[in-house]
Amino acid sequence: MKRIGLLGCGAIGTQIALAIDSGKIPAVLTHVYDNSKDAANILVLKLNTKPEIVENSHLLSSHPVDIVVEAASQDAVKDVGLSVLQNKRDLMIMSVGALLDESIYDILSDACSHFKKTIYLPSGAIAGLDGIKSIKHELESVSITTTKHPRSLKGAKFFETSQIDLDKINSSTVIFEGTAKEAVQLFPANINVAALLSLSGIGSEKTTVKIVADPNTDKNTHHIEAAGKFGKMTFTIENIPDANNPKTSRLAILSAIETLRKYCSDDIQIGT
Ligand SMILES: NC(=O)C1=CN([C@@H]2O[C@H](COP(=O)(O)OP(=O)(O)OC[C@H]3O[C@@H](n4cnc5c(N)ncnc54)[C@H](O)[C@@H]3O)[C@@H](O)[C@H]2O)C=CC1
Ligand SMILES: O=C([O-])CC(=O)C(=O)O
Structure with missing residues (x-):
């Protein structure tokens, strides 16, 4: 079973955690972090299998997780992206705007090939x-x-x-x-x-x-x-729009869940 570390316990992070907790994503959520301690505590209260709340975002990938899932902000990607790959963890990014900074893109892309790790970008709130x-x-x-x-x-x-x-x-x-x-x-x-x-x-x-x-x-x-x-x-x-965060669409949440489900399953892969 894959082990997941979650960075960001807001609208997307919460629904990902619930999908893991309910077995929809065949994985274990072992560690979580949010800048807001309240957000992390509220999320953990909702879960049957309780993850550990770590003290800072860099600690997520120092634990033996397979993938760190970012659902926080562009700053979070810039801050921890490289260290996740250096620690030989895969990374899923929702705050994809961070990658339009060419220096960040190049650093993360080079780190993927150097450390033989993969960054996953779900299709988010669009199709096509x-x-x-x-x-x-x-x-x-x-x-x-x-x-x-x-x-x-x-x-x-x-x-x-x-x-x-x-x-x-x-x-x-x-x-x-x-x-x-x-x-x-x-x-x-x-x-x-x-x-x-x-x-x-x-x-x-x-x-x-x-x-x-x-x-x-x-x-x-x-x-x-x-x-x-x-x-x-x-x-x-x-x-x-999501009920708790009207900026974020329901499809963005579902695409994150589907990308992680695929990552955690040995299955037939559909689509390009
Ligand atoms: N790729 C896509 O299609 C989409 C991407 N997004 C992006 O995904 C990210 C998450 O979205 P939501 O869950 O809706 O946002 P949200 O605002 O509901 O939750 C974000 C959580 O991350 C925490 N956070 C923010 N910066 C942080 C940092 N540097 N370190 C640790 N925690 C931090 C906040 O305290 C908050 O609890 C946002 O950046 C959003 O813009 C949202 C919708 C679609
Ligand atoms: O969820 C959406 O509709 C789109 C969104 O917020 C984003 O791309 O950041």
Whole structure:
């Protein structure tokens, strides 16, 4: 049975832990960490099989786990990613935006080959990455338009310098247009999907992002358009937001659970 260390006990981390506890993921959750001690304690209370709460994030991979699952923040990836691989553990990353920093990407990618370990990036809150990966050498343009309720965009770095007041938006409004690289820096908890799209396709400078605040939506919608020599692909994913964290879609949680289930099972593997 695989042993899992969990970094981040919020919306995604909690559902992953419950999926392990219920046997849906055939593994044991042995260690957890969250910057918020309360978040870690509340999670452990919900579990039948209690993991140990470690004192800092680096300690997760010093224990004999097979994989560390990051469901915390881009900073957490930058802080512990390398040490997880150096300790010869696999790593699953949800805060994929961190990898659009080329120096972080190169360090982690080199460490994977050096230590013979793998980083897993679940498809998160979107679908279609199998197709994008297959046609990446023939891709000419990729765009993603993400529409969320203003409450799901609150707290983003973007608003520290923008004049836009989310509380005053009363109809669907484009609040950001730019590259994926800019988007993940300005909206670190909202647009990791643009990082997944960039890494699967033509990179973060050529992948374009539009973010729309719509007070009349109750979904997190991602509309992707890709075109090139191969033809054209469009995907629209209308996600139900998580009840505890409206920034995060239910699909992101389920894709994390499915990626881990696959990692922990000897099974037929479907898809590219
Ligand atoms: N790849 C994808 O498609 C998606 C990725 N995400 C990303 O996944 C991550 C987790 O998402 P949620 O669980 O919804 O967030 P959340 O905000 O509900 O939970 C995050 C937890 O991590 C903790 N945390 C934050 N930084 C930390 C650090 N440096 N060290 C230790 N603990 C830390 C927080 O205290 C919090 O309890 C976020 O970065 C989010 O942006 C979310 C949705 C989709
Ligand atoms: O869950 C979503 O809809 C997308 C999201 O927050 C992200 O990509 O960071």
